[in-house]
Amino acid sequence: MEVLQDLAKTNVLKVQNYSKLSLQSITNIARGPRYMQDTLDQMDIIGVGSLPIVLLSGFFIGAVMVLQTGAQFIRFGQASLTGDIVSLALVRELGPSITGLLVAGRCSSGIASELGSMLVTEQVDAMRAMGTDPSRKLVTPRVLATLITLPLLTTISVFVGLLGGMVASVLSLRINATTFWERAIKILEFSDIMQGFMKTVVFAFIIATVGCYQGLNVRGGTQGVGRATTQAVVVASVLIIVSDTFLTKIALYLADKLF
């Protein structure tokens, strides 16, 4: 019983510390000092650095969706609907979640290992000893950079996904490229774009804060850094998938009420 109590307490403490760090990362934006150069550096690492994998995977996800859905629509003589479905799926769901998961795999782990290494080599303590708040210098720039770059990456991913879909439609389903593109654009409503955008913002926040939290709470030297890195990817990915369900429900409700 005592073991269970300790386990519960430890986990509640972790949630509390994570919430505190997350809140601090946002409230830091309101008050100085602000680290603009660090934010730009992180935008380069997170945004530009993730671009190749986002472009490559986006293109092929669009293409494979066309191949999978097109085959079904052809059976009902509705092959032209492929553009509608691919567009909706990419904007509402696949674009944000696949990009989120890819960036989580690349950046949550990167952030956790970088901050974890700094922690075990006392660089974080050195920073504090020199009068710098690590949450301002290390956490907020990474959170801001991810919040800015993930929606952009998702937009690029969706666009490239539609291109991939269009290429697959033309080559495999013999659908006219203009028809595919027109249907893909026409089907979209403002609420669809908002749903996708809302998800990317939440996913970005999860990716950065989970990475920072895991990195700044490393225990056990270099082995601990490895554990934190794995943990960061696992936790961020699971949180993205779980929150996606709730965000979809909220977005559909809001779309119904507001638009």
Added chain:
Amino acid sequence: MALSPTATPTLPAIGEAAIEFNNVRLGFHEGEILRGITFSAQERETVILLGETGTGKTLLLKLASGLLRPDSGSIRVLGNDISGIPESQLLGIRREIGFVFQEGALFDSLTVGENVAYRLHEDGVDPDEIEPRVSEVLRFVELAHTFDLLPSELSGGMRRRVAIARALVTRPPIVLYDSPTAGLDPITSQTIISLILRLRDVYGVTSLLATHRLQDGFALANFHFDPRSKKVRRDSSPESSRAAPTRFLVLRAGKIYFEGSPDELMKSQDPYLQRFLI
């Protein structure tokens, strides 16, 4: 700021406590590590924290800089009670303290020059002023040629010297040294100690120095830096001792086991202390 050894900065007055620990206790999951620590370091005094590994020397330094909070008791630094104040206020007080970590704790993605300049950038010092100041402190630690190197390109001893340069670039009145000679060869250790001597005798900083090497403490007590001849010389005269007092504080099992001058430590017949003297 002039950091050449010939400079004559205004030294703080002797007699005021720069650091005061009052019945400080600190424990972790494994139990209480520090048990009722009470001592003070006067302005310009060097307190040598001597003890075996695991006696809490580093913890004591981290408490003095506010990096850790005591479970009970109070800690005053430059007249401010730092044991209960929020982190935001502590950041300001820490700017008055230089901390030299055991392994240097240099930022490995920044060059030596950027490491040393870090605090100046944080303080918003005019960029034109930063480079000359950094070059000056690097010359002081005799590492001017390493300005553009990365910490990974330096030896262990050089990294410690850069850490000292980083700690003194803003001329803090207090410097905390965490085992600055641990793991270094005797010659490099001597270089580090003479650097600490120069820093003490030229700038009159108050220091806490954690070490398990008795010879470091005796070197600080018996040698002094002469700014005129720019040489370190043996001088254990009462005048020199008064100008730069050195005191030993031996930690054992989380408590202060001995507190006194180098002479008192030398003359002690206590079997535990004798083990350090052999």
